[in-house]
Amino acid sequence: MTDVERNRVVTTVALERLDPRSRAAARGWSDLTIRNMFIIPTIVFLIVFNIFPLLYSLGYSFTDFRASVSAPANFVGLDNYQRLLSDPNIWRNFTVTAKYVIVSVGGQMIVGFGVALLLNRSFPFKGFVTTLLLLPMMMSMAVVGLFWKLLYDPSWGIINYALGLGRFDWLSNPDMALYAVAITDIWMWSPFVMLLSLAGLSAVPKHLYEAAAIDRASNWYTFTHITLPLVSPLLLIALIFRTMEAFKSFDLPFIMSGQPTTEVVAIRLYKMAFQEWQTGLSCALAYIMLIVVIAITNIYVKYLNRVKER
Amino acid sequence: MAAVKTPRQKVANQLAIAAVIVIAIIFLAPIYWIGSTAFKPRALATTVPPTVLFQPEVTPFVKLFTRRVQLNRPVEPEAYEAAPWWEKRIYDGGERVLRVGEDVQLSGYPDRFLNSLIIAVTSTLLAVSMGTLTAYGFSRFRVAGEQDWLFFILSTRMLPPVVVAIPMFLMYRVVGMTDTHIGLIILYTAFNLSFSVWLMKGFIDEIPKEYEEAALVDGYTRMQAFFKIVLPEAATGIAATAVFCFITAWNEYAFALMLTNRDAQTAPPFIPAQVGSGLTDWTTIAAGTFLFLLPVAIFTFLLRNHLLRGMSFGAIRK
Numbered sequence: 005m006t007d008v009e010r011n012r013v014v015t016t017v018a019l020e021r022l023d024p025r026s027r028a029a030a031r032g033w034s035d036l037t038i039r040n041m042f043i044i045p046t047i048v049f050l051i052v053f054n055i056f057p058l059l060y061s062l063g064y065s066f067t068d069f070r071a072s073v074s075a076p077a078n079f080v081g082l083d084n085y086q087r088l089l090s091d092p093n094i095w096r097n098f099t100v101t102a103k104y105v106i107v108s109v110g111g112q113m114i115v116g117f118g119v120a121l122l123l124n125r126s127f128p129f130k131g132f133v134t135t136l137l138l139l140p141m142m143m144s145m146a147v148v149g150l151f152w153k154l155l156y157d158p159s160w161g162i163i164n165y166a167l168g169l170g171r172f173d174w175l176s177n178p179d180m181a182l183y184a185v186a187i188t189d190i191w192m193w194s195p196f197v198m199l200l201s202l203a204g205l206s207a208v209p210k211h212l213y214e215a216a217a218i219d220r221a222s223n224w225y226t227f228t229h230i231t232l233p234l235v236s237p238l239l240l241i242a243l244i245f246r247t248m249e250a251f252k253s254f255d256l257p258f259i260m261s262g263q264p265t266t267e268v269v270a271i272r273l274y275k276m277a278f279q280e281w282q283t284g285l286s287c288a289l290a291y292i293m294l295i296v297v298i299a300i301t302n303i304y305v306k307y308l309n310r311v312k313e314r
Numbered sequence: 315m316a317a318v319k320t321p322r323q324k325v326a327n328q329l330a331i332a333a334v335i336v337i338a339i340i341f342l343a344p345i346y347w348i349g350s351t352a353f354k355p356r357a358l359a360t361t362v363p364p365t366v367l368f369q370p371e372v373t374p375f376v377k378l379f380t381r382r383v384q385l386n387r388p389v390e391p392e393a394y395e396a397a398p399w400w401e402k403r404i405y406d407g408g409e410r411v412l413r414v415g416e417d418v419q420l421s422g423y424p425d426r427f428l429n430s431l432i433i434a435v436t437s438t439l440l441a442v443s444m445g446t447l448t449a450y451g452f453s454r455f456r457v458a459g460e461q462d463w464l465f466f467i468l469s470t471r472m473l474p475p476v477v478v479a480i481p482m483f484l485m486y487r488v489v490g491m492t493d494t495h496i497g498l499i500i501l502y503t504a505f506n507l508s509f510s511v512w513l514m515k516g517f518i519d520e521i522p523k524e525y526e527e528a529a530l531v532d533g534y535t536r537m538q539a540f541f542k543i544v545l546p547e548a549a550t551g552i553a554a555t556a557v558f559c560f561i562t563a564w565n566e567y568a569f570a571l572m573l574t575n576r577d578a579q580t581a582p583p584f585i586p587a588q589v590g591s592g593l594t595d596w597t598t599i600a601a602g603t604f605l606f607l608l609p610v611a612i613f614t615f616l617l618r619n620h621l622l623r624g625m626s627f628g629a630i631r632k
Contacts, residue, residue, distance in 0.1 A: 032538075033536065043452065045444060046445070047467075053482075053500055054504055119337055122330045135621075142613070147607065151347070154596055160360040160364070162364045200626065203630055241629075252474040254474075277476070278483075283480070293474055294477055300472075305469075309461075312629045
């Protein structure tokens with residue numbers, strides 16, 4: 005072997021040593037194997053337990069299947085969808101849901117952002133107070149919703165007492181029930197909007213405010229031209245996420261009120277599937293709901309990725 | 315901003331802090347009410363005006379754990395004297411504790427609490443371990459269509475529970491898995507898995523690749539590097555993810571309502587089912603609610619620095 009050749013061999017070996025991938029591949033599993041071993045189980049698990057059931061119910065949505073009787077399912081084509089979309093009661097459920105989404109998400113945005121503006125300054129025990137305010141969103145909606153029924157009780161509830169409303173009826177009053185449930189939802193989820201708003205507010209560069217102060221900009225001008233535009237990406241994320249969650253809501257209205265005026269789509273779906281046992285029809289309604297949710301999810305993820313890139 | 319402040323700004327600042335105090339009191343009143351009702355004598359739970367200050371007692375917790383019936387005649391003095399302190403409290407309330415032989419009969423609550431614990435802990439372990447591996451895979455290796463896979467994973471989290479529960483109920487019925495622990499564990503794992511992948515990916519992305527590469531050069535295999543370098547670095551993230559998954563599974567109501575009724579029932583569907591019409595004993599329900607919410611409240615404080623990250627699926631970091 006000439007010197008040149010020997011040098012070349014030594015260099016190649018040295019380079020192989022330096023490249024971690026080829027070294028690791030020589031011992032133990034290759035990166036490709038590890039990647040597949042790490043990722044595939046999760047994908048398979050999600051397909052088996054989320055996507056497969058959905059395909060299963062897609063099949064049933066074209067039948068008149070009832071899970072309570074042993075009669076076989078008959079194929080009915082698009083009848084279920086047609087029946088649902090032409091049923092004024094289903095449209096009423098969607099209207100109720102829309103109203104609930106607007107009232108509760110609107111309330112959460114206003115309260116959450118408002119409280120965040122108040123909290124965005126230094127004061128004693130700031131971290132502790134902020135965490136305390138975040139408690140409601142971490143708790144079980146079903147269990148906390150149950151307790152709000154006690155707070156709303158017309159004869160001895162503390163809400164009527166505190167507001168001096170006498171024996172005002174909240175939950176058994178068809179006109180008030182939806183607002184009462186929405187107030188509980190606002191209480192639970194304003195902290196979420198507050199959390200995201202605080203993150204947005206703390207990221208606004210201080211020098212912008214200083215510059216505005218030097219220019220003698222009014223508070224209102226500073227707010228609309230500096231604060232809002234810089235916080236708005238996070239507010240938008242909070243808005244989309246809460247809209248999606250509110251559209252799906254089931255726990256709170258189900259636990260708190262049995263009024264037809266609070267029968268959101270998820271509750272109708274539950275009753276159709278597990279009380280009236282109209283399995284085929286309920287699968288079709290589930291799909292209508294699913295399409296809306298997937299559409300909102302798409303928008304949500306798009307904005308989530310946009311914020312992430314900053 | 316802490317620099318020079320005009321008197322007007324100072325006043326505005328103090329007003330804002332005063333408003334924060336008022337809002338905090340309003341926000342926390344419902345939670346205080348749950349906590350205080352859990353320690354109230356039954357007669358004080360539904361008074362007008364509401365009772366704020368009272369002598370706390372643990373009778374609601376005794377009632378929460380025992381099965382009781384109304385006394386149809388006054389208790390005999392000897393029996394009363396012989397009874398332990400907690401049983402006297404029950405007698406005082408005009409009830410007696412049911413026994414089988416000598417053993418006190420327990421109410422349904424401890425079993426449901428235990429079910430909640432078993433199901434939440436198991437599904438958390440599964441979701442976090444699978445999620446960490448998958449997050450590592452997406453973070454360190456090239457995956458074709460990575461964004462699409464990640465979107466697919468996240469979208470499973472967004473499915474409305476009722477929509478998933480209908481086919482799951484039908485499928486579980488065929489294989490005999492309705493009202494079983496494993497049935498709920500699978501559902502909660504699937505529900506938390508996507509969350510865990512997204513959150514862990516954020517945490518693992520933050521660990522410099524150079525750490526592992528240095529280890530690989532030193533002769534570690536990729537697996538050794540993962541277990542000895544990446545996992546210890548990601549420990550805080552794993553703990554935060556686990557707590558989030560635990561809280562989600564612990565709080566979940568809709569799946570548990572539709573897929574369990576007795577053996578595997580968790581606390582969230584059980585507690586509201588205790589409310590009858592008419593004379594509901596709110597102190598006992600409050601005691602059950604208080605014990606159920608306590609772990610979540612503690613975890614919230616432990617998690618306080620990771621809340622933002624968790625609630626935004628790892629997208630927003632401080």
